[in-house]
Structure formats: structure tokens, C-alpha cells
Amino acid sequence: MSILRILNTGASGLRAHGLGVQVASDNIANVNTPGYARRKVELQANQLQPNGPGGVRAKDANRVVDQFLEARLTAARAETGGAEAQVESLQILDFAFSDEAGNLGEALGAFQQSLGDVAANPNSQATREVALGRATQLATSFQQTASLLSEQRAQLNGRITSEVGEVNTQLETIAQLNQAIAEAENTGQEASHLRAQRDQALTVVSGKVPVKVIDGPQGSIQVMLNGGSALVSFEGGAQPLIASEDPATGDVTVSQIQAGRAVDVTSQIPNGRIGGLLSARDGALSQAQAGLDQLAVDTANAFNAVHSAGFGLDGVSGRNLFTATEASDFQLSADVAGQPEALAAAQDAGLLPGDNRNAQALQDVFVGNVANGGTATLDQAFQQLVTEGATAVQMAMAERDQAQAVETQATNMREAVSGVSIDEETVSLISFQRAFEASARLVSVADEMYESILAMKR
Amino acid sequence: MRVTDNMTFDLMRQNLLRTRAHANEMQEAAQRGRRVLAPSDDPVATATAFGERAKEQRVEGQLRTINVGLGALELLDSSFEQMNDVMTKARELAIQAANDTSDAEAREQIAQEVRAMRDQLINLANVRQGDRFLLAGMQEDQPAFDATGSFQGDDNVRTLEVADGLRIEDSVSASSVFNAPGGVDIFAELEALSVALDANDAAGIQAGVGAMRSGQRQISDGHSRIGSRMESFLVAESSAIRVRDAAVAAQTELLGKETEAAYVDFARAQNAYQEALSIAGQLPLPNLLQQR
Numbered sequence: 001m002s003i004l005r006i007l008n009t010g011a012s013g014l015r016a017h018g019l020g021v022q023v024a025s026d027n028i029a030n031v032n033t034p035g036y037a038r039r040k041v042e043l044q045a046n047q048l049q050p051n052g053p054g055g056v057r058a059k060d061a062n063r064v065v066d067q068f069l070e071a072r073l074t075a076a077r078a079e080t081g082g083a084e085a086q087v088e089s090l091q092i093l094d095f096a097f098s099d100e101a102g103n104l105g106e107a108l109g110a111f112q113q114s115l116g117d118v119a120a121n122p123n124s125q126a127t128r129e130v131a132l133g134r135a136t137q138l139a140t141s142f143q144q145t146a147s148l149l150s151e152q153r154a155q156l157n158g159r160i161t162s163e164v165g166e167v168n169t170q171l172e173t174i175a176q177l178n179q180a181i182a183e184a185e186n187t188g189q190e191a192s193h194l195r196a197q198r199d200q201a202l203t204v205v206s207g208k209v210p211v212k213v214i215d216g217p218q219g220s221i222q223v224m225l226n227g228g229s230a231l232v233s234f235e236g237g238a239q240p241l242i243a244s245e246d247p248a249t250g251d252v253t254v255s256q257i258q259a260g261r262a263v264d265v266t267s268q269i270p271n272g273r274i275g276g277l278l279s280a281r282d283g284a285l286s287q288a289q290a291g292l293d294q295l296a297v298d299t300a301n302a303f304n305a306v307h308s309a310g311f312g313l314d315g316v317s318g319r320n321l322f323t324a325t326e327a328s329d330f331q332l333s334a335d336v337a338g339q340p341e342a343l344a345a346a347q348d349a350g351l352l353p354g355d356n357r358n359a360q361a362l363q364d365v366f367v368g369n370v371a372n373g374g375t376a377t378l379d380q381a382f383q384q385l386v387t388e389g390a391t392a393v394q395m396a397m398a399e400r401d402q403a404q405a406v407e408t409q410a411t412n413m414r415e416a417v418s419g420v421s422i423d424e425e426t427v428s429l430i431s432f433q434r435a436f437e438a439s440a441r442l443v444s445v446a447d448e449m450y451e452s453i454l455a456m457k458r
Numbered sequence: 459m460r461v462t463d464n465m466t467f468d469l470m471r472q473n474l475l476r477t478r479a480h481a482n483e484m485q486e487a488a489q490r491g492r493r494v495l496a497p498s499d500d501p502v503a504t505a506t507a508f509g510e511r512a513k514e515q516r517v518e519g520q521l522r523t524i525n526v527g528l529g530a531l532e533l534l535d536s537s538f539e540q541m542n543d544v545m546t547k548a549r550e551l552a553i554q555a556a557n558d559t560s561d562a563e564a565r566e567q568i569a570q571e572v573r574a575m576r577d578q579l580i581n582l583a584n585v586r587q588g589d590r591f592l593l594a595g596m597q598e599d600q601p602a603f604d605a606t607g608s609f610q611g612d613d614n615v616r617t618l619e620v621a622d623g624l625r626i627e628d629s630v631s632a633s634s635v636f637n638a639p640g641g642v643d644i645f646a647e648l649e650a651l652s653v654a655l656d657a658n659d660a661a662g663i664q665a666g667v668g669a670m671r672s673g674q675r676q677i678s679d680g681h682s683r684i685g686s687r688m689e690s691f692l693v694a695e696s697s698a699i700r701v702r703d704a705a706v707a708a709q710t711e712l713l714g715k716e717t718e719a720a721y722v723d724f725a726r727a728q729n730a731y732q733e734a735l736s737i738a739g740q741l742p743l744p745n746l747l748q749q750r
Binding site for chain 1: 459460461462463464465468472496497498499500501502504505506507508509511512514515516518519520522523526527588589590594595596597598599612614616617618619622623625713745746747
């Protein structure tokens, strides 16, 4: 029997179970810390030697992490970030094409009615003025809708730039933490709090761009875009993304300096918030803008073809009603603006002022297939625009709901493995506390035994 | 499966947010009486409703045109009714003057009456709607007839669109009434009659009796054509009203929501939110740490 050995055994218990209490209290304190993975103390019996140490030692206090679930959650965050960004970006289409008064459809209908009034009173200055007023409202409606969409495009480009900046900040943080973790663990220090901070930064990045995470040397992680471009490596540190604006279109693309030259990595970002913003801009928003421009040009061309063939009250022919190269510059032609008598309601200058046939032909533009390459009426083309925009929003919402559900499931699965349960930690706390108390008692017993032996001499 | 405290709180947060959002949506639906609050709620219904709204607007425009046309025809109807009375009176006077008992003095008086009737008839033929002389054809900005009864307009008759692709004339050709082919020149015949009366020309007066009969028939025929066009406009109007009402009903059907259903759904959504709140109020669940 070795009293010293009993003393050492008690001391090892105090160390191991003290660590257990410390880890349990850390876990409880971090119960609400985002990205925190609970730590678990693993005890191991020390090998008994003839005069060896025996007792117990805390083998490790590892973070409880399932790499598969972490990767799944990282991917789910990117999907959710992308889908949410798409919904936020495309909801403008719901507003631009809503059925509230003042929209493009209403403006088309009001203009049509005013042409009917001119056809019923071709010699009336008042009805002609109203018709030009309605034509101006139609132009304003085209311009306002175009402006809504182009402002949204500009905002999306601005948000892409700012999101890229935020990603770069987090990439730099991850690179710094890679170094700090390596230094800490190389000197035997505990680095779980640094790993938790790195996970938090990674959570932000994975919500903005789709990434793959690979374990690197010395506790580091390597972060890559799904397409393979490295964002963070242990050796190279953070390799930032660059948001570049095309001076002609104002559109932002995302690139990265690789081997000394800028490489466009936009295509490697199909989701995450940045991917969602890019998809919304280049997908449904572009389609809506192109559709609106086409409708504006078709409207102008169809009315001009009829109007220029007719005669105004002044007997002049060959004047256009509108000018438009796209929706944003759709306006009343200078030939007729402010000149009600120039509105060509007649088909025969000899039958002025009562000839209303060209006004009726202008009305007929609304029932002819003059839009989308002669396949649709103006109303149908507008309805198609509404359907496409609304369907894009609806699909984005459905994708968002699905992505959120998948992320919730992935979060729960990760939480089930790595999350902190206060009940569980309390049990650990009690267990380690009791063991600590028992170890302390063991030291007392050994001490008492020494006292007993010393007392034998007295 | 391990259930952590965060999982419990996340579930509570999600349920509260979801039930609150749904309650808000149902409240808006009830307040606005709408099932479709944004195009993305039902893109096809929204686009179809836009089509129905466009139809409603188009038909509203056609109804306005129909009203203009009916207004013109009502004025013409009234004018022709009065012209018919004038021609009836002119024919009666001609018959009275043709009678052997009328002497030269009486015929002179009748001649004056006939001249007044001719002026009245010219005035009635120059019926106008606002600035438009309805019987002047396309030359509508000037009277159809001058003071001598000479026609100053043209024979074109304007049409109005009363339905898609359907156009109806809102007047009649003046020459087809006052100088109809195979008929008489009414104003010239009235002038001839008054000249014959002044001249105490029995044969001329007798000829005038026949001319007045023809003239009256021409006016009556014109009146009938106006009546027939009014009938067409009225049929078009009732058809347009039906189409418009159907378009309005279709929009309500596509986008609207019955009040009862809207309030039931709102109440249900509110209950769900209150249930979620009530459950949330019971959190946090007691844990072992609190028991120690």
C-alpha cells in the first residue's frame, strides 16, 4: 500500500472532475451562443504501475460535432439565404404589376376609353385633350413601372457589393482564427472558444455564398466556393471576392484574383444571399424588364402605324403618336404633344371634321394581335407579363419555404448532436461535483493516514 | 433524439411567427374582401382578372359611346317627330288650299304659313348635339341646310363602335330624307307650293298636295330608320351592360372572398395565434437546474 499513491489518485480525480464541472458550466453558459458546439469530457483510467500514478485523467474535452451534419447545415444555409434573397428581390414585381389603380393595365384601359370618346366626338377639342392626357398617363405608367424595376436592379447591385464586403470581412476573421487556433493548440491551450467563433463566421459566410469546408492542417479549415475557388486556406489566408461594376450596364459581377489575374466566379455562386440576388437580377427581374420594354415598343409601333396613316383636324397626316425604344423612354410624340388637333381621328382629309374612322382604327389596336411578334393583344401581353412576374415570386416563395424547412430540419439534427441541454449538463455537473467531492475526501483520507503513521512515533 | 433548450425555443419562435403572419394575412383578406392580396398569391387568377378588368374598361368605353349615339338619335327622333307634324300640317294646308272654296286671299295667307313651316323645317333639320350638326354628314361643324334649304353637308353617315367589331350609324343621310331618290326635294316643294299659293295657281297647288304627301312619307321613313337605329343602340347597350356586369362578377369571383368565409378564416387564424401564445406562455419548461 502506498499512501502517496492514494494521494495522487485523489489529486487526479480532483483535476479530472474539476475539469468536468468547468466544461459543464461552460456549456450551460453558452447555451444560447450561436454556432456553439457542446464539449464533452472524456475520462480515462490511468494505467496502474507498481508505484505508478493510477487514478483518472481527463483524456480530452472535445467539441461534439458531426462533420456530415455541419456540411449539410452549411449547404442548407446557402439554399435558404439564396431563396430568401430571391423573394426579397422579386416582391417588387408583385407591387409593379398589382391591380391597384394607376397600374399599366388601368392606363391602357383608360387610354382605350378616351379613344372611344374621340371616335364618338371627333370634332371635340375637349375629348381630344382628354385622349392626349390619357396617352400621357400611359407613358407615365410605362416610365414609372420601368423606373421601379430599374431602381430595384440598382439596389440589387448595391446589395451584392455590400454582401461581398461582408463575406470578405468574415473570410479574414476565419483566416485569423485559423492561425490563432493553430497557435493555441500547438502550445497545448484549449481553443474551443476560438473554434466556436470561427463557426460563427462560417455561418455568416455560408448564408451568403455556397461553400465547402475541408479540414486543414493544425486545426485549420479550408473554405472553398462550390466551384472550387479557395476563399480561405491555412497557407494563403483569406482570398477575398471582388465586386466589379460593369460601367455600361451598372451590373455587378463577382470575381477573385487567382494567379495574379481577376477570374469571374459569379457562376460559382448559384445560391447563398449573393447567389439569390444575382439569380433574381439576371432571371425574373431581367425577364420582366425585357417584357416591359417589348410591350412599350409594341404599343408605340402599333399605335404609330395607325396614327401616322390618319389625319388630324388640321388635315396633316404622317405623325407618330408615341416614341419609345424601351419602357423608360416611352412618351407622347412631340408631333402631337400639346396639340389636340393633331390627334389623327380621320382617315380622309376631305371628310374632316366628322370622320372618326381612324379613331376607331386606333381603338382596334387593342383587339388586334400587335404584341409579342403578332401573337398577342396588348392586354394579353400585359397579362403575360403579370403572370410571369407573379409566378416567379410565387416560385421563389415556395423555394424559400422549402429551403427554410430543410434548414430547420438540418439545424435540429445538428442541435440534437451539438446543442446544449441544460438538463443533461446539470446531471453532468452533479455527477462531476459528487466525484470531485469524493476525490477531495480521498485526499483527506490519505492525509489522515499520514497523520496516523506520524502519530505512531509520538 | 436529444431535445435541447434551443430546439424548444426555436419551435416556439417559428410557431409564433407563422401563426401571427397567417393571422395578419387573414385580417387583411377580411378587411379588403379579397382572397388574392398580391399577384403571387394566384398568378393565373390575377392575370385572368386583369383580362376581365380590361374587358370591363373596354365595354365601359363602348357604353359611353352608346350614350353619345343614343343622345344623337334621341335628338333626331324628337326633331323628326316635329318635322312629321310640320309636314302633316303642310299637307293639310295644301289640301285646304286646293279646295275650290279657298279664294286668292286665303291662299296668300296659307302661303305665308307654308313659308314659315319651311323655315321651321330647315331649323329642325339643322338639329345639333353640342357643336355637331347631326344631319350634315362629315361636315358636322356647319348647319346641314342654309336658309334657302340648300344642303351644305355630305352624304356620309358616321358609325359608332358599340361592341367589338360592331358599328352602328348614329344618324341618317340628309339627302335620303329631304331629297330621296325617287322622291321629292322637300324644301324645294314647299317653296313651289308657297309660290303656287301666292299665284293662286290651282294646278300648282294640286301638285303641291301630292308633293307634301311624298315629303311626309320621306320624313316618316327617315324617322323609322332613326327608330330602328335607336333600337340597335338599345340592344347593344343592354348587351354591353350584361358583358360589363359579367366582367365585374368574374373579377370578384377570381380575386374576392365572401365576407363570411373571410371572417371565419380570420377567426380561425386568430385562434391559432392565441393557442401559440398560450403555449409560449408556459415556457420555459422547468429544468433540473431549477430543481436543485
